[in-house]
Amino acid sequence: MIFLLLIYAYIFIINVPGLIKRKEWKELAAFSFLFVIAFALGIMYVLDIPIPSPMKGLQHFFVDILGIEYPK
Amino acid sequence: MSIEKGKISCQQLLFLFAGFIEGSALLIDFTVGITEHQTWMVILAGLIISTPVILSYAVLAKKFPGMNLVQINDMVYGRFLGKIISIYYIFFFSMTLSFNIRDVGELYITFLMQDTPFIFFLIVFTVTCAYAVIKGIEVLTRISHLILVIGLFAVISTFILLIDQMDFSNFLPFFELPFIKIFQGIHIVSMIPFGETVVFLMIMGCLNKSEHAVKNTFFGLLIGAASLLIVAVRNTAVLGKTQTIWTSASFQAIRLINIGTVLTRMDFLIGIALTILMFFKCSIFLYVMVVAVSQLFGLKTYEPLVLPLAAIEVIIAATVFQSPVDHAMITQNAGIIYSAPLVFVIPPLSLLIAKIRGLPKLERGKET
């Protein structure tokens, strides 16, 4: 947990002051949007909350619903 | 106005292509499980099928000089549809990137360092890729020929060292497998090593003089495919029928090298070569994804997005599959089906549309 916070804090410190100084607001917005997603994923991973894997969804969609599958 | 200011020369494009395709020398183990001793045929067929498509990428990139894939989509398919297709591409990039990162992790967790936690490999590997992306595409293209040399050296030296244990009668019962398996094999090969080169649509934008881009793409493709063929031939000749039971056939073949008391335990050297190749491939993927996302958001520089996207990729890579078996099974079915249109349909389609509508009409600005 501590490591996670450390790493994310580090990512934040490295990018944000530079962005603010260079007044790139659009980049700052994009950065913080992705940073929130990353942070949420990180927390869910560390607290072992099951993160739905997109590939499982696709597999379910193709195999079970559409039935397109290669025979074993 | 494309984000990437860096310029790469055509010769470097050749090295980029060859190194990129060779990076997936580790991944042909998916096809080995299905097409046992006919893997080399499947690779050849895959190469023949995907070569025209990949050359169409080069032509498309030449038609839109200095523009990357997201901009091409916007111009060709209009603003709204272009955005959706670009998001579809970004999803493909992030998924394939997490597969590759996970592959490196699995390589280390099953073969070389068993007791270290899985997430550690992913984090350190992605951090290094992020460092490479921060340095810019020019640095990556500059070291691409070094990486190609390392890859070729690893492939050829293992082939030579295993020559006396090779039994070439293992190839013999040609055309023994049912056609559906061969088709699946071709589909996998034309997707994993060759289909992933759709990534280069993003990078070809910054070619400084693109008149013989097509020629270089073709040669790069040939070198990459040749090294894949050598790996497939070596595995089948040395392991014969047993190559289907190992998790990674090429790694077991390397562990069989036993010449004198010195050249016996080589698997770490090949591990190094594979890691470097996968590093090259993953950093290109990460670079492409970051540029695509920042182009989608309309940013000026892609630099701030590198680390958050890398963090997201690490988490996705850690959670997308449970085990190597799960990984192999899903990529052999859903993985290649969902990405087939991306590779085979959309680029040629946009090339066709561009020809019909006589794009790129740059002088009157972007009217779409």
Added chain:
Amino acid sequence: MFGFIYKITRYLSLKNKNMLQNTESDKNNSEPITPDLEKNLEVIKGIFRDSSDVTIHEFNFGHERKFKGALIFIDNLANKEEIHKNILQPLMYGVLLFRNNVDIDFTKIDSIRENLISMTDNSKVSMISDLLDSLLAGSAILLIDGSKEALAIKPGKRESRSIEEPGTEAVVRGPREGFIENVNVNIALLRRKIKDTELCVEKLVIGDKSKTDVYIVYIKSIANPKLIEEIRKRLKRIKIEAILESGYIEQFIEDSPYSIFPTISNSEKPDKVAAKILEGRAAIMVDGTPFVLVVPMMFIESFQSVEDYYARPFFASIIRVIRFLSYIISTLGPAIYVALTVFHQELIPTQLLISIAEGRERVPFPALLEAFLMLFAFDLLREAGVRLPKPVGQTVGIVGALVLGEASVEAGLISPIMVIVVSATAIASFAVPAQTDSGTILRYIYLALAGIAGGFGVIMGLLATLLHLASLRSFGTPYLWPVVPLDLSGLKDVFIRMPLWTMSKRPEAITWDNCDSYSQSPDLMPSAYKKDDNDSK
């Protein structure tokens, strides 16, 4: 903690008001020289009130001793009998030889300069600050009552040590001469190597207090004007009190101060510097130090010794390969040993593993700590050996090796194989002297990575280093030039040294093709003596 914050804020405040850069110390004596000799002398006496070695000698001269003059010089800098013979003598007695009604106006410094002073190297000075500068630079100042200018006469020979073999770059074959502290002699040495009109020597004075002479030496037709312009710009930017050694300048003008790899090469050998200048580089010579900086630098230069070009190609190539291997051994040696024995035991052949295990049976430390201790001891020994005077240095080396090597193995603190690995690393690190600083740092970094993450850590470290090197530039030239941006003709001189007659093209990453790229005609291959028919034997 608070001290730290205080220091930061003070640094920032100074930075903004750029207190560090103003030069108010020269403000007060920049007014011109007055015709009245007395006033000038007061001003000068006031300045040099408490430095005893400045002598001011007043004298009268001319026919009826009616003209007054003063001679100012620093005792041990100026050459006394030269001043007596060439300045005072003609002024005080020579003038009597003229007839008394000759129309020389003794109050004008020019007329005195043309007719009486027999020293050639002199210049007119009109401001007090210039007067002081030249006085401090060792020249004698002649002031004449009634004239608004003074005469600064440069000293003749400066005492400097004789030209010996440079200590750092010993050579088996090749010229033994090395640069010395006196920069004029160094430039002369270079002039003898490159007798070409295109060789330009530009002078700069840097350092408010030290006023060191810095010369940029390059060949106009070969060197890239943008490079020279860049060097001038960076040198002029340096606002510092004193330049005591070329190392100061190196750290102020290098491309990437945070990189552990040096991007500016230095050398003591004139033939090496001459070779580099001929390839299109520029040399920066600093007064008072034998080390001359050569810019731009490439990574392979630290593996090329000047001797490779004097020996025949085969032997030189083998030595070149050995140097590369030794650099790899010196940085990766301990890391690979620790990674193998701690993480990947299955990669060690069985017999070797059993003997390592048997050697390490009684060693209490983990392999990583053991390696750190040995490396630290080795570096300590090397530093001690260098710092102590010559004879004592040798004994430290021998005693250290004995104590550390044998005794610690006997006592079971260190495994015998580790001693072998570390001593091999030590020897390897001496083979590439130019990269010792980066080699030592890399050795510790890789060792730490190997101890923490084994082979995987080392690979990631290697990749990061490769990326860092590939992105490094030295004055515009890519640092790994012939290898990373792959120039095939440049590869002739990297891992192997092709024969001299094949190396006809100049490295264009330095000259950026602003000159013809052929330094010699391509077909110079020597051929055997053809026995023509009328040759009987």
Added chain:
Amino acid sequence: MGKKMNISIIKSILCFFLVFALSGCLGAREINDLEIVIGMGVDKDENAGNILLTAQVVKENAVGGASGNGGGGDDEAYWNVSSKGESIFDAVRQMTHKTGNRLFISHNQAVIFGNDVAKEGLQEYIDFFLRAHEMRPAALILVAEDRASDVLDAKPETEKFPAMNIAKLVKTYGFTSHLYKVNMKDFALWLMSDTTAPLAPLLTIIQNGENKEIYVSGMAAFKNGKMVGKLNHDESRGLLWVLGEVRSGVIIVPSPNETGKAVLEILKAKSKVTPEIKDGKIVMHIKIKEESSLSEQSTTENLADDKAFEKIQKSSAEVIRQEIMAAFDKSREFNADIFGFGEMLHKKYSNEWKTLKDNWDEIYPTIELNIDVESKIIKTDLLKKPAAPKEGEK
């Protein structure tokens, strides 16, 4: 340009060490807490169901290496630990109750299966040795005449470790070609094919005086995992002739005028097997080319003329033929396709193969061999004629 460069460099240095600190030294195992295993033996335990695993572990302090302070030479430098368990992996982990830390089996030279385990079937025990990430696929497989643990106890004279000694015995099969080196990959390859019969060298213990000596007495043949029979030296060499794996060896042939023996050393041997299906009948054309040198003769007859050479070559070809037939008859005895004829047929006639595969057990005994041996003597070493008085009249 300079500004951006500095930030990215600080970034890289910081993030590197930050991330590395995350892991600490996980996965690090010092060498001195490794139990290096160099040989393993698998036997049946008394009560049915579980197995007795013996591992030969290196005792570092007793090896007595260069550092001089090694232990005395009397006690062995190895230690045979054994433990019981339902499965091999379970037994390996049970070992830690005795040795204190995990077995390190990547330097395992040979895996020896006891006779009872071999008889009952290796299929279920071989899996661990193929799957374990530390096992090398080039490790050797052997079968012991009775119990594997006894084989591991036999103290060798020249080597420090019995397992190394056994590995050496097998690896130098080329000198006599009376046995064939079989490693894990080969065994797995044969196990996977549905007709070929896997093989493994057979170790027997000879009791001379008080110490036991290990002797490779031939090959053991398996049929779907179970040991079905043994091949003695000649039969094993017959097998090797067909596989083309004969490196060297000795052929003893009566001299032309039957007054003694001529001994030939095999220098080179090549074999070419071409299967053929003629109207439902399977014929295996085996072509053997062999070059040998006359290395000894016990008669005083002058063999150095082409007539004598001709005769000797013919009789040596006959000996080779008999060895191959002996091997084939023995394999027909326990109906196991040790030559891999099934695979050859599969490769050549892949469509007929579907029908042949099912009733292969009936078809195999009916296979007919058409052996054609060409033996040449290419040198007679130092002597041309024996050191004997010249006989006048012959």
